[in-house]
Amino acid sequence: MFVVVVAVPALLVVVLGYVVGHAVATQVCAALGVETQRPPEVAGWVTGLVLLAVVVRALVHRRRSRRAGHQK
Numbered sequence: 001m002f003v004v005v006v007a008v009p010a011l012l013v014v015v016l017g018y019v020v021g022h023a024v025a026t027q028v029c030a031a032l033g034v035e036t037q038r039p040p041e042v043a044g045w046v047t048g049l050v051l052l053a054v055v056v057r058a059l060v061h062r063r064r065s066r067r068a069g070h071q072k
Contacts, residue, residue, distance in 0.1 A: 013055050014048040021047025 022044030029039055 010052060013052050017048030017051030018044040020051075021045075 022040045024047075025040035025043035029036070
């Protein structure tokens with residue numbers, strides 16, 4: 001059950017961030033004339049992991065806000 005509830009959505013967030021980061025890095029490298037495969041891949045993974053961290057933080061903040069609201 002853990003895999004379906006937590007791991008699959010987390011993986012989808014990382015993949016979405018990877019795709020966006022890789023696309024942007026590829027465009028930037030093309031604009032600068034850089035011919036290498038490494039920077040777009042690294043940028044993609046970093047973007048994916050940062051997006052995952054942002055989503056987790058937002059969910060934790062939302063959960064804490066709801067708990068604080070119920071205590072009033």
